[in-house]
Amino acid sequence: MFVPVGERAPVFNGFTLITPAVSVGNVGQLAVDLIISTLDMVRAGHFHTDCLIPMAGNNPYSRGDQDAALLSTNAEVYCRTDLQLAVLQIRTPILPMKMKSFRKLLVSWIKASGFSRTVLLSSCHAHQRDDQQLLSSPLRYLLTPGLRTEGTEGTEGMLQRLGWREMERVSAFPGVTDSDTQRLYIPGGGITKALYNDCCSENISMVVLLLFCSEGDNVPDAFTLVNHLNDWLHLLDKPVQGCVPWRTPSSWRLLFGSGVPPLIF
């Protein structure tokens, strides 16, 4: 259930929604953090649901003591009206028994809000790649049928001009030539595949961007994913030299624990 922060519910009609799938390395969630932090997005509301593990903290994007005191919850919606952009950040895992109801909730909210398109940022286990995939870039995309029919000027043409590749379908039994069941296989992608299928059947325009990665320090993966996204959506201007100046949020400090005791040196 979406609960707006202010008295009036925001209007998302025609907006682009970016949301992460809770997936391997939390790459989508980290990338979304970078977008919210860099674009100074305003919190529009909470996504209040029993499908996620509860969590609370102070403002994860604070720049000092003045804006630190802001209770943030496990799922929140941020927006920038001038960019027609809304972002749903999910900060905790989905309860295993509630995967289906969470997808249903998300799909019905996307439909009710009237988003023009939804971008799902996700990731997939790097060790599951086949030989072909190992040799190419780690980025893949998936489009729902609604976005495919637009022709070369549409989303698909745009993504192909960027040199992106569609996520390959794999055969259920590799090596057995007479099996013609090609299926989508996204291990470590959480609800990615099921949500994509839901959006296909519900006729929602969705683009899935996913990165092959492994567990560990996934901050570089998040930068890779968000840079690719920026190549397509142009959220930030790309400088002539160097890379896009993404701002890491203050909550990314101490990813590897607290300070060490000075006496050990």
Next chain:
Amino acid sequence: MATFFGEVLSVYSRAVEEDDYDDVEEENEEDLQIRREIEEKREVHIRWCPEVSKAVESAEKLQCSDLIIAVGPNAAGFVSAYILSSEGWMQVGWVSLWNERSRSSTRPDTAPLPGEPGCVFYQQKSCPSVLICQCTCYIAEDQLFHLAEKVLGSMQSRGLTVTVLSDSPLTEYKTSHYVNGNGAPFLRALKTSTFTHNLPCPLLEQPNIITGLPAAVLNQCQVQHIQAVLFQCFSDVLHPDSVTMETYKPALSCLSTRVKLETRPNMEILQKLTRVNDAHSNLYT
């Protein structure tokens, strides 16, 4: 996973489950039935005493000015030794729930006995609008949301102030400088947008977060625009102890004048609570 030194570590992975939802999609009627039964069994119920339950079921719901929720051994111990030890409180309700780790599962229709893990509500006799919820049992992740929703849903949210007391080990506190035991125990606060009082301690700094029942209660209060504050105590003592319990004193005394706080803890109760600290089986006892 066994390490080089041979000890076995439980490995926590951030990787989510494999792509096995294909099977979940093809549920038959029997699977759904089993799923429904499990969900029913895990449902959370609050059992109020007859007088309170009348108020909860009425249109105005239960009138409550202050609700104090104590979660964790130290917070619950503080409430027992400093507040509930006086005669002015009576038990008005308890939570009935079932999960893998809650012991009360065998008797779902009787209140937990004193000293038994459980989640119990107390009401102040002199001022019935003050309630305390003392929670010492394990509540599973999927039950937290519903418990918070049911507790706050049974109360009139206008004029309500929720205070959550909770504790966690010092090792979970993240800070850029090294924390040794000298500063511990200490309090950190977290408040909802509508809470405007001054706080007796610093706010919980990022990247520290809280989970569990305190987080579920704060989330619920935030979306319902209820004034709520959490005091999280970080302690370097493994078991409940009197020094840690005392850190909650300034937090509570400055907030709620309606709650009578004993200046000295009840020694008998305190002794009972901290008995686990005593050495039991060394060479000399």
